[in-house]
Amino acid sequence: MKHFSIGSIVHKAIKHLVVVACGIYCALITAAIASEAERPNVLLIITDDQSIDTIHALGNDAIHTPNIDRLAETGMAFTHVFNQGSWSGAVCAPSRQMINTGRNLHLTGFSPKSNKTSHPLMGETFRKSGYETFVTGKWHVGDDALKRSFDIGRAVHEGGMAPISKGGQWQPWLTDFGEKIKWKKEQKNQHTSEAFADAAIDYIKGKEARNDKPFLMYVAFTAPHDPRQSPQSYVDKYPAESISLPPNFRPMPEIDSGDYNIRDEALMTFPRTEQQTKEFIGEYYAMVEHMDHQIGRILDTLDASPYAKNTYIIFTSDHGLAVGKHGLAGKQSVYDHSIRAPFIMVGKGIPQNARAKGMFYLNSIFATTAELAGIEVPDSVQGPSVLPIINGEKDVMNDYIYGSYRHFQRMARSHRYKLVYYPLLKKNVLFDLKNDPWEMTDISTQPGSDKIIEQLTAELDLLKVEVGDPLTNDDPANSYQPFTGKIRASFQKDAIGQPQVLNVH
Known part of the structure; x- marks a missing residue:
């Protein structure tokens, strides 16, 4: 079943205008967003394992997230945005596959037996439409999709997580490619969040001298995924004695659904103890705040650049995390704490300090960003653009969620x-x-x-x-x-x- 917004139907009916003499590609943006001769840039920030309740501006007074708060105050935050789930214990992989294809969970072309897809990818689509595409941070969608999607990659974490055995968060193996670098993978002595922020900042600072193409930046942090390593100064802000347990904390899961010995759940002992859970939450919050600081560095650089007024920002995560709720540690469940993700949009025409329910899936990112950029959405994309909510045409995208x-x-x-x-x-x-x-x-x-x-x-x-x-x-x-x-x-x-x-x- 395919969903279409009014805006996306209109865009598919309108041809792109090309002014050959000036070499400027003009795109028609949705009616509620002003048309511009210069196509907008897109900055997509994706975190890893970040629960919906880890943002100060959205209701958690126990955590300090001034830069994500800054996004929520200057844009629209959606409270009910969902990952459709997973056919794998590594929930982040199917989630990112849905985001990058715009398709539903079992229809992305990926599976445990296939790490490739024939469907158009988001970065690939922007690239073919004249955008320069850049990636830093976690990818986890396969080498073929990576090479199809991006012109430039810096400090790219190709795998799913940064295990201690391979350097953890402090000494990750990261890959650079494009812009005179064929393919270079090396271990860096730098925290992942800092390395990804540095790469994004360097890209923004160097972009104007390189070309005048619009850009799509895909910035994907491995934080706050375990191993939960962050500078001690951040850990010290969240001692166990300062942490309150969530109301649905339980020592053991109420129902054994069949997969509670998975790696994520083994990070804590069974039964869960109050002390251990408070320490776990404290380390989680510390990693979120450290990452928030790096996001702030990127935003400051963008604000000081020529692209500040013509860049749309989407901030989200691949899914949530239990962190002690319902006796669980991980994300392998359909409780709200695991299947919902934070989602904030900022940019021209988007209401400021606004809140909306949403009721849509993460796979709507593809169509939404394409419509903002005036790019025709491929027929393969199933997740609809959410601009009808931003434009006031709809209150929610779906009445029922899978x-x-x-x-x-x-x-x-x-x-x-x-x-x-x-x-x-x-x-x-x-x-x-x-x-x-x-x-x-x-x-x-x-x-x-x-x-x-x-x-x-x-x-x-x-x-x-x-x-x-x-x-x-x-x-x-x-x-x-x-x-x-x-x-x-x-x-x-x-x-x-x-x-x-x-x-x-």
């Missing part, structure tokens, strides 16, 4: 209710998000809930078709091939609260 994790969990949520279905357990869980935003009370057995479950189950069936989900409820593990991947052991608590192997699927 979510999943491998063959273990499925989700359909409306504005008020969230249904979580566990295919291997044949179990429904229902949350009333209006009265229970922390998702702590299952109301599936309460009177009247059967009709809500029936409605959301029907919506889930429709959403599964839309995103290409191959899972069938009668045989979830086998039907989910080739997306199943390695199937891990399940865990449950023993008599003294320690995890034990429940079964192996």
